[in-house]
Amino acid sequence: MAGQYSHKQFFRKIPPAQLASYFATQQVDLGIDFSTYNEKQVDGLFAAFTALPEDQQTAIEAEFQDIHAMACEGGVAALIDEAAFHEDDSFVASIAAIDGFHAKVMWAFLEKHHLWQGATLFLHADNVSSSYWKKRNDFPQVPPDFEDNAIKALADSISAYFNKTEGRGRNCKVEPYRRHNKEYFFAFPEDFGLSAVEWVSNYLKSRASHPAFKIIFVYCESEGSLDIYAPKNTKAVPELQKIFAKTILNFDSLQDGTIDKRVYNLDPLADAEFTFQVEPESGIEQIVVTQLRLTLKHGTKRRIVLEADTKNNPQAVYDLLAKLNPPAYFITQSRIKVIFEAKLGKRARTRTFNITYPNSCALGHDGDDLKIRKILEKSGIEPKP
Template identity: 40%
Template structure:
């Protein structure tokens, strides 16, 4: 479920002593009183906040929103990952930091304490959290297992290549900056080329107007020396994917050119998911309570392009999709169809909290909407343990059933 920010709710989530520390010494905030030991003056506090000059209030709201975004499980994990890098040479300090945050009663307090007391961790943690929210990554394998270069010259070289490419091909990217971070055994590189000029509708000092500005767009690289792989996230033309991979290979890996990448021929075997009798196999300790099939797309093996989509509410009947499929099977020869797409909802427990519903999609041949954060990795492990993972064509041939299996049987 999406989280929505409001300043009033943000104040309510934070203890007065932390808010008082944040506002101490802030220009224009002298009228805010957070000295009460209980939140008996919330309305008065919020009214005083609204009286702060807009220029100062806008700057602080930007910081509040960042703290809000990291006040969740993913944000806390990102904070811990960035702290581990900063404190890798001081085990005692790292242990003390983790224990300091662990005893706090909420992620809101953990995020604000980090912002106030350990601000050196903040930028990297926010970048990691943001990367964990991105979807549709493009992976490149078969890279040599060499260390990523993070010296100033290499970073500048990558920025220059990205800037030159987009300025030449699309007329944007006049400027570019690249920020490197280390997370465990992965190297993250966040690139921010200049985008086309835009006009945004804004309120400026009480006046409603359009204001031109030059935003940045984003390119994110995640390199694994151990795997010899590069994950790339870029919301733009697919034509730019391979050139961006080549820029990374030459500037950061010091290669003369991008190595060839044999086409990924792995295929999801979705056939078993068309069977009512199929059972998922969650890994031990994953917290996955159940997985429901919400939608099936069937593609004809006889007539190319013919498809059937079967969707049902499985909330109260786990077999709702299959019951509907049985009805369709009375008039349609389902043995002439293959399962080519499945929509699933998994319910994952997290301590004493209600199980979280996570919806995702698997499509033939090898597409999956799951990301690579901690929760989605658990779901990927479950798919593998259940036999639903991409396999090479020869593997499928070896494990295939000798005779066709009827969908829905």
Template identity: 35%
Template sequence: MAGQYSPIQFFRKVSNKYLIDYFEKKNIYLDIDLYAVKENDGKTIFTAFKKLDEVTRHDCESDFQRVHAMANEIGIIALFEEATLSDNFYFIDMFKIELHSFHDKAMFAYLNSPEYWQAASLIFQAKRLTASSWRTISNLPKLQKTITDIDIKILSKSIGEYFFEKEGRGGRCHIEHYERDNLDFFYAFPEDFSKSEVEWVKDTLQDLPHTMALEIIFVYCQEKNTLSIHAKKTAKNIPKLQQLFGQYILKQQLTSFIPVVETKVYNLEALVEKDFNFIIDENSDIHLVQILQATASCKLNPKEKIKVISCPDKNVNAVHERLAKLNLEDVYISQVVLKAVFKPSKGKKLRQKQFSITTPDKCNLSMFGEDLLIRNVLRASGIEPESTNLSLPWL
């Protein structure tokens, strides 16, 4: 991901050209000549930025944080997909040829194609969620007709009324609907409880009321007849949300639910066998994958652990050999830390990615970009099994 937002770092990562475009578009004047400022000189730009009035500066930072949040592989892929759907060849060529950094791409999209931003940011939000964040059911009735705006409005109204009657929140609800990759995404925002937060307003602290929104995501797969729901802070209501979706979108009453249970279990034992080798396709951008650390847990008492840590740069089999010498019995490998090394690109430094896998089903790799390349190696090597979640093909 892009990491925590910092204005100085943001000014370093966005090229001066796009900062100039931003400030000119917003009619904001800085007391420096951005054309004369060296690239990546974030401190100089930040010094001038601090001199802006408070309201202008806060408005800018709100924009910058939105751009920063999308300045990563998942966000850029989502923006690129939106442009591809619209056959925006100028946008596509800029992303493929002219622009190289995530922050430049995100800023370019924000300035030149704001119509893509809403859909891309919502789909980005859904695809960055982990498998455990979703509840999936299968064997649903077939969708009988095209989903209409009226269907979505009725579903919105029913969700708002349900939360209002049961919990005293809701009442109002808005749904955004997008069709992507043979999937239907529904983003529902029912009204949440009002709350107040202490905020700075000019030179005083004030306790200001806010009406927040719940976030509920439905992903419906017509091909597989599955429905996945993510309901932040309200997972207990998922069965009712499933019923409402069936009633107003599928036009049928759902009387029984068949849950899709993830059975993904990583095979870590194979990793520490002395003769184990990662299977890497010769056309892959990955040069090699190495084991940095392995944790062995006692079968009788998993809290008892032994960690084996070694430097694979001197001996790629160091962890394997050390575990073999220990000749441990009644233990299993509960976690490993690995490093993937990518093939060097022209003019770029050698790139590496460290990640961990914990039994039975935890891996801190995403499902996009270079992380997906690593997962392909894990899958080819018999470490990562195929997912059973048919409704969420990116997991």
């Protein structure tokens, strides 16, 4: 994820030609000659921008913050996925030719704006912690219905459920997207009224509004699985599963089920000789165990957490384990670091995540995370569908 937003830092990261193009589309004349503009003039650009009328500046600031939030590896990956759905075969080569995440994302915002909304929603879903997803993998393997009446039925059913049980959800909109072999349905039910203190011109006022809360359904036909993200609405998940099955899968007899109860097998990670099954073409240079949590077999609530610096010694955790020689134990959590092959002139990327017994994993289900999950499956760690 990109760091905290700052006007001046944002202006420094966007190429002058893109800034000129953006402000031209907004019909905003800042009195800046972007053909000769450079980083040393950022203070002048900042002064001109902050002198804009309040409403105009606020609208542009909101878009700049959206662009900044997308300016990361995950944002570019989400844009590529959305471009693939739209069969834009030239997109990958075009965005790869642009240096810097902010420049890549600004180019997509300006030139490929039809990809923007889907990509931003995908990035949000990718950044949701695995603990918030509730999964069932016993769904009927039938194609989902994308017709307008089915989408409306899903929205209306979500609205009716929350309105009846909680008195909110009077309105709801659902937006469907396809990504690889998964179908995403982003639902936006109306939440309770909320009063917020805002600056309106030179006055501080309290404004009432009805924000939307978000529910995400991710359906995979080939797996017969449905993941639901419904933060603070866990009790509603069983009913949301039935609503989805009825409206999108045309399946009226879905039985009460449970969340995914597959179990990660962490036992192999106790062996210092264990190796992850990494394919040469995966782009991954090395996978290292950086932490192990041992739960002792005898006694209750006794754990040992082993952590060591693996920068110069990938086996450091196992060397410490051998030195301590603990009594009989189970591996109940592991922290794993994946090191990707470095590209020319760039530092190697890394991905660090935890796997916790019985079935918690901090990886997502797309992009590099999906690639890592496949390696875990081949290595006997990831539970198979």
